[in-house]
Structure formats: structure tokens, C-alpha cells
Amino acid sequence: MKNNTLLLWSFSLCAVAFFVSGAEENTVFKDEEFKVPHGENETVHDRITYNMRKSLDLDVDGCILVPGEKRSLLDCGFNVTAKTIFIIHGWTMSGMFESWMRKLVAAMMQREPEANVVIVEWLPMAHQLYPDAVNHTHQVGLSVATTINWLQEEQQMPLQNVHLIGYSLGAHVAGYAGTFVRGSVGRITGLDPAGPMFEGVGDEKRLSSDDADFVDVLHTYTREALGVSIGIQQPIGDIDIYPNGGDVQPGCDLTSVLTSAAGGNFMDVMKCEHERAVHLFVDSLISKEHTSFAYQCTDSERFKKGICLSCRKNRCNQMGYNAKKTRKRRNSKMYLKTRADTPFGGIHYQMKMHVFNRKQADNADPTFYVKLYGAHNDSQDLHVDIPNKVGLNLTNTFLVFTEDDIGDLLKIRLSWEGASESFGSFWKNIKKNFWDWKSSSKPTNQMLEVRRIRVKCGETQKKFTFCAQDPSLTEITPGQGITYVKCRDGWEVKPSKKRLHI
Numbered sequence: 186m187k188n189n190t191l192l193l194w195s196f197s198l199c200a201v202a203f204f205v206s207g208a209e210e211n212t213v214f215k216d217e218e219f220k221v222p223h224g225e226n227e228t229v230h231d232r233i234t235y236n237m238r239k240s241l242d243l244d245v246d247g248c249i250l251v252p253g254e255k256r257s258l259l260d261c262g263f264n265v266t267a268k269t270i271f272i273i274h275g276w277t278m279s280g281m282f283e284s285w286m287r288k289l290v291a292a293m294m295q296r297e298p299e300a301n302v303v304i305v306e307w308l309p310m311a312h313q314l315y316p317d318a319v320n321h322t323h324q325v326g327l328s329v330a331t332t333i334n335w336l337q338e339e340q341q342m343p344l345q346n347v348h349l350i351g352y353s354l355g356a357h358v359a360g361y362a363g364t365f366v367r368g369s370v371g372r373i374t375g376l377d378p379a380g381p382m383f384e385g386v387g388d389e390k391r392l393s394s395d396d397a398d399f400v401d402v403l404h405t406y407t408r409e410a411l412g413v414s415i416g417i418q419q420p421i422g423d424i425d426i427y428p429n430g431g432d433v434q435p436g437c438d439l440t441s442v443l444t445s446a447a448g449g450n451f452m453d454v455m456k457c458e459h460e461r462a463v464h465l466f467v468d469s470l471i472s473k474e475h476t477s478f479a480y481q482c483t484d485s486e487r488f489k490k491g492i493c494l495s496c497r498k499n500r501c502n503q504m505g506y507n508a509k510k511t512r513k514r515r516n517s518k519m520y521l522k523t524r525a526d527t528p529f530g531g532i533h534y535q536m537k538m539h540v541f542n543r544k545q546a547d548n549a550d551p552t553f554y555v556k557l558y559g560a561h562n563d564s565q566d567l568h569v570d571i572p573n574k575v576g577l578n579l580t581n582t583f584l585v586f587t588e589d590d591i592g593d594l595l596k597i598r599l600s601w602e603g604a605s606e607s608f609g610s611f612w613k614n615i616k617k618n619f620w621d622w623k624s625s626s627k628p629t630n631q632m633l634e635v636r637r638i639r640v641k642c643g644e645t646q647k648k649f650t651f652c653a654q655d656p657s658l659t660e661i662t663p664g665q666g667i668t669y670v671k672c673r674d675g676w677e678v679k680p681s682k683k684r685l686h687i
């Protein structure tokens with residue numbers, strides 16, 4: 186696992202270098218073929234196509250909208266009162282659509298059967314050295330804005346019905362389109378907007394929250410190498426969602442990708458995290474009832490501690506297409522955990538427990554597991570991820586994520602895997618395998634006490650308190666477990682405190 190992480194990291198380093206420097210001559214790039222000579226009659230429109238989709242199958246030609254030609258609207262059956270969704274691709278190495286395009290278009294057409302779904306095709310301008318493709322985003326954005334202006338001014342298409350969805354560089358194309366359009370389009374969704382040459386630049390040179398009435402952004406590949414990351418790290422929209430912290434996407438580690446059914450290669454490893462933004466968005470289109478919530482938090486570390494599962498004052502929102510438009514507020518970072526595959530959503534629980542040190546546990550760094558028993562199903566044993574050490578004689582807060590909705594929580598089993606007091610973190614990594622040997626060779630008398638566990642579910646916002654099933658058994662030693670049952674709705678430990686004082 187550690188080895189893979191290292192490999193993956195060095196690989197992203199190469200990938201970033203590749204992005205930034207452009208490609209060497211011996212790669213897939215053949216610029217000459219694609220650079221249209223700057224002839225006198227040539228316009229940008231010759232290199233950008235508005236491909237209105239009529240069929241779910243991308244191999245079936247779409248209908249080409251020609252800005253300024255009303256006839257093409259009639260021919261394509263453009264409905265000016267329906268929603269209009271422009272899908273904008275990013276930088277391309279193959280000069281062709283990547284497979285996500287088909288999925289996104291199909292999901293969009295199924296979700297919004299009446300909408301005009303239009304692919305903004307700028308492949309010849311995107312199939313260039315990366316810095317050149319970046320340079321074209323301005324021009325392509327201007328073309329999209331001109332097209333929208335024509336639709337609203339001559340065809341009375343309402344601007345608030347317009348939704349631009351851009352992936353990677355396409356997100357910044359959408360930003361320029363939003364800047365240049367007369368008025369303000371309804372929504373822009375940025376799917377892992379490109380980072381190199383955009384991170385840290387002014388609002389007007391990248392997608393920003395000023396570019397539409399509502400700008401929502403998913404960040405999935407913000408891991409940094411050589412000072413840049415492929416997806417932009419900084420928050421740039423009205424809401425910025427960082428699934429899994431925005432850096433490590435489950436199912437995208439080297440082993441998973443290389444052993445996938447399709448048989449991946451190194452490029453796929455990199456694409457997996459960048460493209461995850463598109464797949465999360467597609468997921469939100471097709472599974473309407475299976476929604477994923479993201480929660481506002483100052484940073485990923487705090488989120489991992491389970492501190493931020495509040496929905497008060499718009500602090501949570503749905504991820505993807507179903508996101509609720511909120512009042513403009515900049516730099517609102519939101520987080521959630523996801524599964525490795527569709528449906529990506531799971532359930533988040535915040536758990537709080539006071540851990541009393543009862544015997545010889547001053548140096549204990551216990552590894553806890555919880556197993557949740559729900560009305561529909563039970564979870565696996567889930568490792569309790571406490572970023573630092575478990576705080577003794579303190580209340581510890583942690584985040585538990587279940588991949589399945591197990592229904593109303595009925596029971597929790599907390600177990601202490603073992604102790605690792607004098608062996609340091611090295612031992613902690615391998616102790617799992619040696620636990621049996623260790624427990625027999627070096628018995629320990631350590632003892633902790635946990636009387637109750639307070640739980641809040643992010644998705645339902647319900648709070649419960651769980652008490653030890655047997656009130657006399659609240660002490661725990663390495664290798665043991667305690668079962669807690671629901672004893673109270675809410676968290677108040679002493680609901681009748683006031684009365685006690687009378």
C-alpha cells in the first residue's frame with residue numbers, strides 16, 4: 186500500500202511535468218495537422234462546433250447549430266423555452282472525445298429529456314500543447330458567449346435556463362463564456378477545473394463565482410507535485426466540493442486501476458482521479474433518490490475528525506446536479522467521503538466518546554474498531570480513524586462512513602484491537618499480523634472506560650446517545666469489545682438537569 190502510494194505520487198509528478206511543459210515531439214501530438222492556417226476568411230466558428238445531441242449514441246452525428254443561422258435551430262428542433270445545457274470538454278491528448286463524454290451526455294438527456302443538450306466541440310484547439318490550449322480558452326469562451334447572446338437576443342432564450350458544464354480546461358472556457366455573455370447565465374458547473382496556469386491567477390482569468398448566478402465546483406485531483414496540481418486547489422465557486430479531501434479518490438490507487446477489468450495503464454491512474462469529478466456528477470444525474478451530501482468545513486483534517494456534519498444555515502448541500510443554489514458566499518469549502526464506484530454516496534456518522542484512563546494506559550494508543558448494527562443491515566468492522574492519538578480523559582470525536590445505508594442505527598460494538606505503547610508507529614503498521622503473538626508474549630493490564638457514545642448522522646441530521654448494553658461493563662482492555670445500545674434520542678446527557686437544581 187505504502188509502495189503504491191509512492192509510485193502513484195512519482196507518477197503524478199511525471200504527469201504534471203508533462204502537462205506543464207507540453208509534450209515531447211515523439212508523443213501523440215501532431216500539432217501541424219490541427220493548426221488551422223490563419224487564413225483571411227477563417228473565423229473561430231470554423232474550429233468550434235455546437236453539436237446538439239439527438240441520440241444517446243455519440244457515434245450518431247448530432248445536429249450542428251450554426252450561430253446566427255435561425256434555420257439550424259429549426260432543423261435541430263432547438264426548444265428556446267427549455268433548459269439549454271452546454272457541455273465543454275478540456276485539453277485532449279487523443280484529439281477525440283474521451284469515454285466520459287458519452288456517459289455525461291446520455292445521463293443528461295435521460296434526466297432532462299426536454300433540454301437542449303449541446304456539446305461545445307473545440308477539439309482542434311484543445312489538441313495542442315497544454316499552454317496553447319490554455320491560450321485558446323479565452324477565444325472559445327468568447328465564441329460560446331456570442332452564441333448565447335444570439336440565442337437570448339434574437340430567439341428570446343432566457344439566460345437563467347442556461348447551464349454550462351465544463352471539465353478540466355473546459356471549466357475555464359465556461360468561466361470566460363460567463364464573463365463575456367451579456368447578463369448572467371443561470372449556472373456553471375466546473376468539474377475538476379484545470380490547475381496548471383490557473384491556480385492563483387486573478388478571477389477574470391479563470392472560472393470564478395462571478396461568472397454565473399450559481400457556480401458549483403467539484404475538486405477531485407488536487408494532489409500537488411512540482412508545485413502544481415492537475416485540478417485547481419483553491420475554491421473558486423459559490424460552493425466548492427472536495428470529495429475525499431479532493432486528493433485521494435477511492436478505487437483510483439495503482440492496484441485498483443491496473444487490475445481493473447479494462448486493464449488500465451499509467452495514464453489511466455492519473456485520469457481516474459481527475460475524471461472522477463465527471464463520474465460523481467453523472468451519478469448525481471442518474472440516481473436522484475440516492476443523493477450524496479457534502480458538508481462545509483474549514484479544512485479536510487477537521488472534516489476527517491467528524492467535526493463538520495452540520496446542515497444548519499446552508500452548511501450542507503447535495504453534490505452534483507441536485508445542488509441547491511445558495512446565496513453567494515465565496516470560498517465555501519465542502520467535504521464528503523464517497524465509495525469507489527457508482528453509486529458513490531454513503532452515510533456519514535459523527536461519533537463522540539469520552540475515553541477514561543482507568544489503568545496503565547497513559548501511553549496507550551489504542552486502535553479502535555466499530556461495527557454498526559442497523560435496522561436493515563450491519564456494517565463491517567470499521568477502523569476508527571483518529572488523526573492524532575486517542576485523547577485520554579477527553580472526549581474524542583471521529584468520523585465513521587458506511588458504504589451502505591444500514592437503516593436506523595440500533596447498536597454499536599466498539600472493540601480495541603490492541604496496544605502499541607512502546608513499539609512506535611512502525612509496530613503499529615504491522616502489529617495486525619503479529620497481534621496474536623504479541624498478546625501471548627506480552628500481556629498488558631491496560632484498561633480504558635467508555636460509558637456512552639453520542640452519534641449524529643449527517644444525512645438525517647438525527648442525534649442519538651448509545652449506552653453500554655450492560656451498564657456494569659463499560660471498561661475495555663486490548664482484544665475486547667463493548668456493545669452499546671440506543672438509550673436516548675438526542676445528546677443531552679442530563680435532560681432533567683434543571684429540575685435537579687430545584
Ligand SMILES: *[C@@H]1O[C@H](CO)[C@@H](O)[C@H](O)[C@H]1NC(C)=O
Pocket residue numbers: 224225226
Ligand atoms: C475568402 O472569401 C472570398 C469571398 O467570400 C472567396 O472568394 C475566397 O476564395 C475566400 N478565401 C479563402 C482562402 O477561403
Ligand SMILES: *[C@@H]1O[C@H](CO)[C@@H](O)[C@H](O)[C@H]1NC(C)=O
Pocket residue numbers: 264265266267268299
Ligand atoms: C419546450 O420546452 C418546454 C419546457 O420544457 C415544454 O413545456 C414544451 O413542451 C417544449 N416544446 C416542445 C415542442 O417540445
Ligand SMILES: *[C@@H]1O[C@H](CO)[C@@H](O)[C@H](O)[C@H]1NC(C)=O
Pocket residue numbers: 316317320
Ligand atoms: C496567446 O495567443 C496570442 C495570440 O492569439 C499570442 O499573442 C500570445 O502570445 C499567446 N500566449 C501564449 C502564452 O501562448
Ligand SMILES: *[C@@H]1O[C@H](CO)[C@@H](O)[C@H](O)[C@H]1NC(C)=O
Pocket residue numbers: 541542543547577578
Ligand atoms: C486520567 O485520569 C485518571 C484518574 O481518573 C488518572 O489516574 C490518569 O493519570 C489520567 N490520565 C491522563 C492521561 O490524564
Ligand SMILES: *[C@@H]1O[C@H](CO)[C@@H](O)[C@H](O)[C@H]1NC(C)=O
Pocket residue numbers: 561562563564565589
Ligand atoms: C449487508 O452488508 C453486507 C456487507 O456488510 C453486504 O455484503 C450485503 O449485501 C448487505 N445486505 C443487504 C441486504 O443490503
